[in-house]
Amino acid sequence: MNVPPHLSPTGKRQELFFNPKTGAVVVCEQLKARKDNLGVSLTALTSAKIAEAAEACNLLEDVNISLLSAVRSSLQAREARTASVTFLILFNQFLDAKVDRNPEYLRELRITRDRFPDLHERLVSDISHRDLEPFLASISPGGRNTVMRYLRAVFNYGIKREYLTDNPIARLDFAERPRREVVTIPSEQVAAMLNHAFENDLDLLPFLVFGFFAGIRPDGELQKLNWRDVDLADAGKPVLVIRSEVSKTNWRRFVDLSSNATEWIEAFRRQGGKLEGHISPFTSRQLQAHRRENWKTAGIKAWP
DSSP, rough: OEOGGGGSSSSSOOOOOSSSSSHHHHHHHHHHHHHHHHHHHHOOOOOOHHHHHHHHHHHTTTTOOOOOHHHHHHHHHHHHHOOBBHHHHHHHHHHHTTTTTTTHHHHHHHHHHHTTTTTTTGGGGGGGHHHHHHHOOOOOOOHHHHHHHHHHHHHHHHHHSSSSSSSSGGGOOOOOOOOOOOOOHHHHHHHHHHHHHHHHHHHHHHHHHHHHSSOOOOTTTTOOOOOGGTTTTSSOOOEEEEEETOOOTTTOEEEEEOHHHHHHHHHHHHOOOOSSBBBSOHHHHHHHHHHHHHHHHHHSOOOO
16 A cells, blocks of 8 residues: 555655555545545645644754654643742642651751752753753762752652653762771770760760760761650660651661660769750750860860
8 A cells, every 4th residue: 555645644655565455445444534634624724824834844854753743742841831830839849748757857958949049930840950960060979969869859759740750860960979988986085085074074975875885876866865765774675766756767766775885874874964854965066065075085086
């Protein structure tokens, strides 16, 4: 069967083969209907519209895209923009959906949102990886990876809500960070820090004990723990509970306390330490000052 260009879906003459012949008969009837419809459609077109369609076909010829495909793609893009929202609205919706998450995580999300004021009024369906690259280039590799993870989560949330179809972060590369050797504090320095706190800064001692012997994150988790989270009289083994609202991972977990940790806490109690309120009774700024003074006794500048 020979299909003329004006009836061919490719816009070019086609030669089709069928076995059995009944398949050709069916296609012939379809082409006849298409020809009749074409005649009706042409009578409805003005000369201006025909000229415009011809010019559009000429523009598309070099990119090998049919006029119909181009029109459909344009309508899909228009529909996507109509259904989209601005970057600021999407980010705020994402924050509202995560309202029960860790306060520190929410704070970092808000900081990320406010890093991109130039994008706030842009529709998320219009934002591409090329739009994000200049903003991300000015951030250090470690910080950029964190920001990209937050943005990826926000855009994925937008895809779920059908505000956009593709995540622009997917077209960007995360920074490769060189792996470094794990840094440890020698035991004699740990002893010096604990002994200094025991003799000169008793309120700091539990912070050091749980940081060294229980593996609690010092920046964030340790500062939010209360003594009610510590059960030294547990029938099996003394345990410390990291509540979900305290945990960096937002999961509740239980930490078995080692014998040296419990003995240090018992010494803290005998020395007059109070097992009530916050384990670390300092503000963040006060805690930093106490820790720096404590580091001097061990000859270190920071806790790795």
